[in-house]
Amino acid sequence: MNPASVRDVAQRAGVSVGTVSNVLNRPDKVAEATVARVIAAIDELGFIRNDAARQLRAGHSKTIGLVVLDVRNPFFTDVARGAEDQAAQAGLTVILGNSDENSERESAYLDLFEEQRVHGVLISPFGDITARLARLRDRGIPAVLVDRSSGDSAFSSVSVDDIAGGRLAVEHLVAQGRTRIAFIGGPMEIRQVTDRLAGARLAIADHPSSSLEVVEVDALSVLAGRAAGVAIVERAPADRPDAIFAANDLVAMGVLQALMMQAEVRVPQEIALIGYDDIDFASAAVVPLSSIRQPSALIGRTAVEILLEQADDPATPPRQVVFEPELVVRESTR
The missing domain is CATH 1.10.260 (434 Repressor (Amino-terminal Domain))
Known part of the structure; x- marks a missing residue:
């Protein structure tokens, strides 16, 4: 019927x-x-x-599209929660899309959100999508970059100073007396990864007696971190780094598993380890993990606030909000 x-x-x-x-x-x-x-x-x-049809006739829906790089990463879960809380105050809901660090999936979600005429789009992009976001804006759909700055300030963004964060992490390791540091992260198409690496290189430049090795992985995941950690423990002890800066906490946790379970490398006595994001699991690891903290929920809330400003007045100039990272020291580097 x-x-x-x-x-x-x-x-x-x-x-x-x-x-x-x-x-x-x-x-x-x-x-x-x-x-x-x-x-x-x-x-x-x-x-x-049929509220959906009514909203489409009105020109837009009561939903906000959010695309994140990896929904399994608790950092993005916290960002989504902050966005959802702020959107609810405006009578809006958030639809979450997981690009899985894949440009085709990212594009598919943006196509869907455009077809649904969402109220606006929040996105932590994989690569450069400036032209794609400009098309959305031309269709009356504002977009805000999340956890990444807008290089040319063409779009609003809410991010953390990842260059400062990378520098903070490596300066901390050097202050602990570490001189052979490895950076583990990737893919390099992700701006956050390259910015954190850039910060690490700036810190090393201030300490000529220290060195920085780059170990690129294909995903910011526990499995990728574990694989990189296994490759490190297979080296002769003298050839291993004495400290590791992982591009995020998931990678760091994978590295920690490899160091302690594969070769019984002592952390931090033999290799100090620091991650990035300060997810809840960091403090609960078998060796509590030092990390660079980002205000994840605040990033989500702020992004929605800016998005609503732009939806109400498309002539509103783009805003770039940059939060400062914070060093959290735990046993993995003490």
């Missing part, structure tokens, strides 16, 4: 389709007796209002 339509409700109540629409959207303009007849007809027929 086909679902009941507005026309069916109108026929059952003995009113026009326009009157049913007024009851649904502007009941104060309809006589109480008529409202009662229409409501009774709705109940009898089991009519379900």
Whole structure:
């Protein structure tokens, strides 16, 4: 059986389709007796209002599209939670898409959000999508970059100074007396990874007696970190780094598993280890993990605030909000 339509409700109540629409959207303009007849007809027929179609006719929906690099990363879960809390205050909902660090999946989500005429898009992009976001803006859909700055300031962004964060991590390792440092991260198409590496290189440049080795991985995941860690423990002890800066905490946790379980390398006595993001699991690791903290929920909330400003007034100039990272020291580097 086909679902009941507005026309069916109108026929059952003995009113026009326009009157049913007024009851649904502007009941104060309809006589109480008529409202009662229409409501009774709705109940009898089991009519379900098609809010999606109504919103599309109005030009936009009450949803915000959010695309993240890896939904398995608790950092992005916290960002999404912050965005969701802020959106709810404006009567909006957030639809989460996981690009999985894949440009085709990222593009597919943006196509979907454009078709659905979402209220706006928040995205932690994989690579350069400036042209794609410009097309959304031309269609009346504002976009805000999340956890990444806008290089040319063409779009609003909410991020953390990852260059400063990378520098902070390596300066901490050097201060602990470490001189052979390895950076483990990738893919290099991810701006956050290259910025953190750039910061690490700046720190090393200030300490000529120290060196920085780059170990590139194909994903910011525990498995990728574990594989990189296994490759390191297979080296002769003298050829191993004495400290590792992982591009995020998931990579760091994989490295920690390899060091302690594969070769019983002592952390931090033989190799100090620091991650990035300060996810909840960092403090609960078998050796509590030092990390560079980002205000994840605040990033999500701020991104929604800016998005709503731009949706209300498309002429609003782009804003770049950059938070400062914070060093959190735990046993893995002490």
